[in-house]
Amino acid sequence: MSIIIGGKGHYFTILTMKVLGLFGSPRRGGNTDLLLEEMLRGAQSRGAEIERIFLSDWDISGCRECRRCEITGNCVIQDQMQKLYPKLLQADYIILASPIFFYGVTAQAKRVIDRCQALWARKYILKKTSVQEESARRKGWFLSVAGSRGEKVFQGAILTVRYFFDALNVEYAGSLTFRGIDGKGAVRKHPNALKEVFKAGRRMLI
């Protein structure tokens, strides 16, 4: 978030909100990629600064459960997650997009979530939070699609994402989910999904 103040006796405050988009699907150009891209376009049309992270391109391994983070607040694994932690802590808004895989998020998204155990440990065991985390009310959204039309198909993933955001000190702002979307690009045929997420991207910055 940047603040500029100035003018002849007038004060102007310009806030540039940072929006971090986490693309969690291994299928590039697939349904959740299309949705997240639209939501980011919506946010960008309101002047937000956008960063896109395609998680399947990032070398991030799973949590080893060594529990060192409970003592230090940091993860011992030296991989690209070390570059992602500061981005997660500095973004004003985080949008995680993941299709439903076996009633949960993808492995690509879950690896990141599990590695945030270090941030959970900072918050709940070590009782430490960073200034950035405390300085603003940060918000997080979840975007998802499922091939089936099961009534409870998003429930498990939403619960996981709510606790992911909580570890990051990010307020869970809501989920935008679409059922019965399976083939690559099928979401384009949905009557309003892409429009809906674009609007949500614009609205989230108000």
Ligand SMILES: Cc1cc2nc3c(=O)[nH]c(=O)nc-3n(C[C@H](O)[C@H](O)[C@H](O)COP(=O)(O)O)c2cc1C
């Ligand atoms: C490994 C795997 C597991 C899946 N599990 C589920 C599931 O549990 N429930 C469901 O409704 N769809 C399931 N699907 C279908 C995907 O959610 C669906 O194809 C979705 O549109 C993929 O989104 P994407 O194009 O963003 O990758 C699964 C697909 C794969 C490849």
